[in-house]
Amino acid sequence: MKVKKLALAGILTVTGVAFAVDITGAGSTFVYPIISAWSYSYEKATGNKVNYQSIGSGGGIRQIENRTVDFGASDAPLTPKDLSEKKLLQFPVVIGGVVPTYNLPDIGNTQLNFDGKALCDIYMGKIKKWNDPYLQQLNPGVQLPDRDITVVRRSDGSGTTWIWTNYLSKVCPDWEKQVGYGTSVDWPTGVGGKGNEGVANYVKRFRGAIGYVEYIYAKQNNLPAGKVKNKEGNFVAPSMESFQSAAANAKWDKKQHFYYVLTDQPGKNSYPVTGAVFVLFAKDKPESSKKSVQFFDWVFKNGDQEAARLSYVPLPQNVKDMIREYWKENGLM
Amino acid sequence: MNIKLKRKVENYIFLGLSFLSAGFGLFFLFWILGDLLLNGFKYINIDLFTKDPVPPGMEGGGLKHAFIGHIIITVLGTVIGTPIGILAGIYFAEYGRNSKIAKIGRNVVDVMVSNPSIVIGAVVYAILVKPVGHFMGFAGGVALALLMIPVIVITTDEMMKLVPQQTREAAYALGAQPWQVSFHIVLKAAKVGVLTGVILGVARISGETAPLLFTSFNNNFTTFDPTKPMASLTVTVFQYAMGPYDDWHRQAWAASFILTFGVLLASITARYIIQRKKY
Amino acid sequence: MEARKKALNQAKLFENVFKVVLGSAALFVGILLPLVIFISLYKESSLAINHFGVINFLTSTDWDPVAEKFGGLVPLMGTFIATFLATLIAAPISIGIAIFLVELSPNKLKPVFSTAIELLAGIPSIIYGMWGLFVMAPLFGEKIEPWLTENFQNVPLVGKLFEGSPTGIDVMTTSLVLSIMIIPFMSSVVKDAFNMVPSIMRESAYALGATKWEVIKQVMIPITASSIAGGLILSVGRALGETMAVTFLAGNVNQIPKSLFDPFTTITVALANQFTEADTAIYLSSLYFLALILFVISFFVLYLSKIMLLRLEKKWKV
Numbered sequence: 015m016k017v018k019k020l021a022l023a024g025i026l027t028v029t030g031v032a033f034a035v036d037i038t039g040a041g042s043t044f045v046y047p048i049i050s051a052w053s054y055s056y057e058k059a060t061g062n063k064v065n066y067q068s069i070g071s072g073g074g075i076r077q078i079e080n081r082t083v084d085f086g087a088s089d090a091p092l093t094p095k096d097l098s099e100k101k102l103l104q105f106p107v108v109i110g111g112v113v114p115t116y117n118l119p120d121i122g123n124t125q126l127n128f129d130g131k132a133l134c135d136i137y138m139g140k141i142k143k144w145n146d147p148y149l150q151q152l153n154p155g156v157q158l159p160d161r162d163i164t165v166v167r168r169s170d171g172s173g174t175t176w177i178w179t180n181y182l183s184k185v186c187p188d189w190e191k192q193v194g195y196g197t198s199v200d201w202p203t204g205v206g207g208k209g210n211e212g213v214a215n216y217v218k219r220f221r222g223a224i225g226y227v228e229y230i231y232a233k234q235n236n237l238p239a240g241k242v243k244n245k246e247g248n249f250v251a252p253s254m255e256s257f258q259s260a261a262a263n264a265k266w267d268k269k270q271h272f273y274y275v276l277t278d279q280p281g282k283n284s285y286p287v288t289g290a291v292f293v294l295f296a297k298d299k300p301e302s303s304k305k306s307v308q309f310f311d312w313v314f315k316n317g318d319q320e321a322a323r324l325s326y327v328p329l330p331q332n333v334k335d336m337i338r339e340y341w342k343e344n345g346l347m
Numbered sequence: 348m349n350i351k352l353k354r355k356v357e358n359y360i361f362l363g364l365s366f367l368s369a370g371f372g373l374f375f376l377f378w379i380l381g382d383l384l385l386n387g388f389k390y391i392n393i394d395l396f397t398k399d400p401v402p403p404g405m406e407g408g409g410l411k412h413a414f415i416g417h418i419i420i421t422v423l424g425t426v427i428g429t430p431i432g433i434l435a436g437i438y439f440a441e442y443g444r445n446s447k448i449a450k451i452g453r454n455v456v457d458v459m460v461s462n463p464s465i466v467i468g469a470v471v472y473a474i475l476v477k478p479v480g481h482f483m484g485f486a487g488g489v490a491l492a493l494l495m496i497p498v499i500v501i502t503t504d505e506m507m508k509l510v511p512q513q514t515r516e517a518a519y520a521l522g523a524q525p526w527q528v529s530f531h532i533v534l535k536a537a538k539v540g541v542l543t544g545v546i547l548g549v550a551r552i553s554g555e556t557a558p559l560l561f562t563s564f565n566n567n568f569t570t571f572d573p574t575k576p577m578a579s580l581t582v583t584v585f586q587y588a589m590g591p592y593d594d595w596h597r598q599a600w601a602a603s604f605i606l607t608f609g610v611l612l613a614s615i616t617a618r619y620i621i622q623r624k625k626y
Numbered sequence: 627m628e629a630r631k632k633a634l635n636q637a638k639l640f641e642n643v644f645k646v647v648l649g650s651a652a653l654f655v656g657i658l659l660p661l662v663i664f665i666s667l668y669k670e671s672s673l674a675i676n677h678f679g680v681i682n683f684l685t686s687t688d689w690d691p692v693a694e695k696f697g698g699l700v701p702l703m704g705t706f707i708a709t710f711l712a713t714l715i716a717a718p719i720s721i722g723i724a725i726f727l728v729e730l731s732p733n734k735l736k737p738v739f740s741t742a743i744e745l746l747a748g749i750p751s752i753i754y755g756m757w758g759l760f761v762m763a764p765l766f767g768e769k770i771e772p773w774l775t776e777n778f779q780n781v782p783l784v785g786k787l788f789e790g791s792p793t794g795i796d797v798m799t800t801s802l803v804l805s806i807m808i809i810p811f812m813s814s815v816v817k818d819a820f821n822m823v824p825s826i827m828r829e830s831a832y833a834l835g836a837t838k839w840e841v842i843k844q845v846m847i848p849i850t851a852s853s854i855a856g857g858l859i860l861s862v863g864r865a866l867g868e869t870m871a872v873t874f875l876a877g878n879v880n881q882i883p884k885s886l887f888d889p890f891t892t893i894t895v896a897l898a899n900q901f902t903e904a905d906t907a908i909y910l911s912s913l914y915f916l917a918l919i920l921f922v923i924s925f926f927v928l929y930l931s932k933i934m935l936l937r938l939e940k941k942w943k944v
Contacts, residue, residue, distance in 0.1 A: 038481070038482075038566075038575070038576055046403065047402060047403050047404055050402040050403060050567060051402040051405075053567070054401060054402050057568070063568045065566045065567050065568055065575075065576060066567065067564065067565050067566075067567075067576075080477060080480075081480050081481075082476065082477070082480060082481045082482055083481065083482075207589075208589055209589070209590075211403075211586075211589060211590035211591055211592075212589045212590070214590075214591035215589055215590055215591040218591055230404070231591060234403070234404040234591075234592065235591045235592065324404075
């Protein structure tokens with residue numbers, strides 16, 4: 015059997031059937047479901063292959079910084095200063111939301127209410143039981159079980175973590191003081207899953223677990239997604255509409271390389287833990303960046319429906335146009 | 348009388364414990380293999396070998412990319428590792444027998460067999476991936492070669508030492524040069540054993556994951572180009588088993604089943620050959 | 627005459643070339659390779675070494691990518707704890723298996739049993755990890771560990787080990803799976819050592835009326851003690867560097883576990899999870915520093931085991 019395998023591989027390499035993958039990207043696991051759906055259709059439509067690996071936003075930033083990939087993707091925007099230091103370009107591609115998800119067989123997929131303090135205290139390890147009075151008071155109609163809470167968070171550098179901790183820092187002074195925000199932080203408690211995939215997997219496996227994932231990961235895996243109280247005091251369920259409402263306030267500016275943070279936005283129906291995914295290009299590798307631009311240009315033209323199907327919010331037309339101008343200004347189009 | 352009974356009881360207790368230990372080992376072996384068979388076998392289908400993966404959350408697709416990548420990386424590792432391993436093995440067996448330095452080198456090789464494989468991955472990232480500028484299947488092959496070489500060195504050395512000294516002396520008496528003795532006489536006599544070492548080496552590297560994470564990386568598409576990032580079965584199993592999708596888990600079980608039984612088959616074959624050689 | 631001399635010279639030249647080629651292959655494998663590994667790890671980690679200092683790094687429990695403060699104590703302790711527990715489980719069982727294979731198993735079945743045990747070593751480590759995650763973790767998290775907590779939590783001294791909320795992703799499951807992985811290495815070393823004991827020694831003990839266990843305890847084990855120790859250390863070396871199985875089961879938490887049911891981290895887990903995603907130079911360099919520490923420790927541990935194993939071989943080889 016081995017010999018056959020060897021022979022087969024030998025023939026394949028010798029004849030040099032090289033179907034080169036055109037571009038490689040890496041980073042955000044938040045955006046992985048939609049980018050891989052896009053690249054699947056892109057290959058069908060154009061024959062070009064986009065190999066996107068979800069290794070976490072921290073990894074995406076690192077790999078594009080080292081120029082080991084053609085583009086990086088991160089849910090944590092880099093500041094204009096960082097970008098110029100690292101000779102990178104940045105623009106948003108799609109908007110989504112980070113949701114608290116949990117595994118409580120006792121109440122099934124009942125949608126629980128959370129607020130900033132509840133999430134903060136759970137992730138600080140202060141609320142240890144599901145039937146904690148504070149949680150119970152947020153969810154008057156629900157019989158919360160007497161179960162230990164297993165906190166699940168990310169073990170890798172993550173933009174989802176960035177959005178989540180950025181939100182917690184905004185709504186919870188203790189968190190801001192003791193932990194802060196970033197692609198990875200010094201967690202007070204919790205089990206670490208690798209990627210959105212890993213967190214969803216752990217939440218699915220542990221009874222009593224709570225984790226935070228991009229909305230689609232909860233949806234595709236039949237996990238409940240909690241409502242979160244927003245600035246105006248409403249408990250808002252995650253959905254395309256509530257993400258869109260949060261994004262409506264965004265002031266994208268190409269001079270700032272579109273640096274903008276979407277957490278805790280005003281608006282009655284705004285979901286507070288919303289974030290955009292940013293793509294990073296290397297300024298000094300125009301050839302590879304141009305190929306990536308072709309892909310994202312195709313995505314902006316043809317990818318909206320697919321995004322909506324997976325509950326991501328596509329960018330409005332005027333922002334897309336601004337991004338195209340940005341590409342042109344940097345000689346990529 | 349009492350002492351005799353005590354000795355007898357003690358004897359039975361400890362022999363009983365020994366039985367239990369063997370049972371413990373076999374129990375886990377059958378448990379793991381049984382689970383692989385039960386969960387893996389039923390998800391094997393044609394698509395698994397002929398299709399690339401579909402986006403997560405969609406049903407269907409296969410692991411063609413990982414099978415092909417895995418074979419290419421393993422072959423690269425074997426092609427790079429085998430000659431170096433055999434040459435070094437010949438040196439230790441034939442030339443370095445009485446040299447002190449060679450003895451230390453031989454011990455070091457023995458140590459390198461059990462060296463943490465993830466460290467090799469990190470090293471290859473530093474000396475190959477970073478300077479070249481991107482992940483690639485070739486780097487994975489190099490990492491695997493570095494893991495395989497010590498295995499081949501050790502078996503080549505041992506197998507050549509099994510060749511009786513008289514054989515060598517007979518050849519020398521006929522006026523053969525040392526290289527002719529090593530190559531034409533000893534290596535030929537130890538051919539099967541050396542081949543076994545190669546099989547063992549292949550079995551060892553084809554189950555490796557850690558050194559591939561930072562070198563060949565991963566790819567969602569099938570590629571035959573070793574200068575590009577490349578998928579492998581093990582990295583894909585890691586990604587899929589850690590992920591939340593049921594479809595991924597099914598494919599991970601199927602891939603694990605094929606991988607494990609392939610590796611075990613190779614190592615049983617190698618062991619069988621060695622056993623026959625030794626006695 | 628001239629032609630013969632020429633031929634002889636040519637042969638000599640060829641011989642020398644051949645020797646150089648073989649020698650450089652051996653040099654590469656036996657000396658250069660570990661050196662290259664050491665140097666490149668050292669070079670990559672020099673930033674962290676200079677920034678934190680060796681002692682500071684080894685004694686600090688920090689692992690804070692935001693503040694860019696890193697220390698190796700927690701993963702190092704995790705590595706030691708998992709290795710220690712795995713060896714604790716594996717050692718008696720491996721010796722038991724070796725006794726079974728040498729003394730108890732019917733002769734005809736010996737090769738079958740020893741192949742079976744060695745197959746455990748052939749199963750790729752990622753399979754152990756996946757199987758551990760899908761099969762062992764739920765079993766332990768939902769059945770065995772809650773039961774242990776209930777029954778042992780209040781026992782003095784050991785009770786503390788069984789505290790916490792069990793998930794199955796913790797020290798206990800990791801160490802158990804790790805122990806299954808190292809059993810074949812240790813048992814095959816001990817078995818080989820037992821086989822090396824001259825049968826005359828065994829037989830004389832039997833002739834004096836010793837029971838089987840007495841022969842094992844008073845003849846075989848004392849004689850092979852250094853090999854058993856060598857096998858033990860070899861499996862320690864193996865366990866130290868094991869990556870995939872541990873990565874699935876440890877839970878990746880930067881804390882020194884206080885109970886068997888706490889999630890934790892090891893050097894290899896930190897590397898596998900964070901290596902491709904470490905986003906600052908000092909972060910990556912700290913990971914390389916961990917890799918360097920792991921490489922150095924396992925190199926010395928494995929070398930020590932090699933020396934212990936050679937000792938017995940010398941003793942009995944004529």
